[in-house]
Amino acid sequence: MKTAQKIIDAYDGGSLDLRWCDLTGITLPTSIGGWLDLSGCDLTGITLPASIGGWLDLSGCDLTGITLPASIGGSLDLSGCDLTGITLPASIGGSLDLRGCDLTGITLPASIGGWLDLSGCD
Numbered sequence: 001m002k003t004a005q006k007i008i009d010a011y012d013g014g015s016l017d018l019r020w021c022d023l024t025g026i027t028l029p030t031s032i033g034g035w036l037d038l039s040g041c042d043l044t045g046i047t048l049p050a051s052i053g054g055w056l057d058l059s060g061c062d063l064t065g066i067t068l069p070a071s072i073g074g075s076l077d078l079s080g081c082d083l084t085g086i087t088l089p090a091s092i093g094g095s096l097d098l099r100g101c102d103l104t105g106i107t108l109p110a111s112i113g114g115w116l117d118l119s120g121c122d
Contacts (some may be wrong), residue, residue, distance in 0.1 A: 004021035007021070008026060008027075008028065011029060013033045013034075015034030016029075016034075017037045018038050019038065020039070021041060023038075023041050024045075027047075027119065028047065028048065028049055029049055030050055031051045036048075038056075038058055039057045039058065039060055039061065040058045042061075042062065043058070044065075046066070047067075048067065049064075051071040052071065052072050052074070053073045054073060054074040055075040055076065055077070056072055056075075057120075058076075058077065058078055059097070060098075061079065062081075062082065063081050068086065068087065068089055071091075071115045072089050073088070073093040075095040075097070076096050076110040078098055079098065079099040079101070080099070080102075081101060084102075088106065088114070089109055091110065091115075092111070092113060094114040095112070095115045095116070096109065096115075096116050098118055099118070099120050099121070100119075101118075101122075103122060
C-alpha cells in the first residue's frame with residue numbers, strides 16, 4: 001500500500017484519495033483540481049488547500065485548529081465532525097453533509113448548489 005507521501009509526490013493536479021492515511025509530516029498541495037478525501041485522518045498540523053475544485057470529505061475527522069478552504073467547487077462532507085470553532089465556506093458548489101453535527105454557533109453557507117443534510121443535528 002502506498003504511503004501518503006508517495007501519493008502526494010505523484011499528484012498530477014487531479015484528485016487525492018488519502019482516507020485513513022497517516023498524514024504526519026505531510027504538506028498538501030495549495031490547490032486541488034479534483035476531489036480530496038481525508039475521511040478518518042488525523043489532521044493535526046495539516047493545512048488544507050485553499051481551493052478545491054471537486055468535493056472534500058472530512059467525515060469523522062477532528063477539525064480542531066483546521067481552516068476549511070475558502071472555495072469548494074463540489075460537495076463538502078463533515079458528517080460526524082465536531083464543528084466547534086469552524087467557519088464554513090460562504091459558498092459550496094455541491095451538497096453539504098452535516099449529519100450528526102452540533103450546529104451551535106454555526107452559520108450555514110449563503111449558497112449551496114446541492115442538497116443540505118442536517119439529519120441527527122442539534
